[in-house]
Amino acid sequence: MGRIAKGTSCSVITCDEVAVRSISTARVEAVGLDVAEQRRVYLCRRHYREYKKKSRTDSRLERWRWDAR
Ligand SMILES: [Zn+2]
Known part of the structure; x- marks a missing residue:
């Protein structure tokens, strides 16, 4: 994941906040976020x-971290 240009907006459908990270679509879809189709x-x-929370939850080894919140 890399740094991105200022002013890019979040790819999640229904969200228009300024984006801070870019990630490959497959990884984001794997955790169930509803994003626009793009590379x-x-x-x-x-x-x-x-x-991050969902990808950790999926890798059950670290689930305790989030259960403890
Ligand atoms: Zn968003």
């Missing part, structure tokens, strides 16, 4: 946290 997707801070 890479851009996530705002909130959706990036959601993506």
Whole structure:
């Protein structure tokens, strides 16, 4: 995942916040986020946290971290 230009908006449908990260579409879809079809997707801070949270939850080894919140 790389840095992105300022002013790019989040790719999640219904979200128009400024994106902070770009991630490959396949990885984002794998955690169930509803994003527009494109090669890479851009996530705002909130959706990036959601993506990280879900990808960790899926790799059950680290699930305790999120259960403890
Ligand atoms: Zn967003």
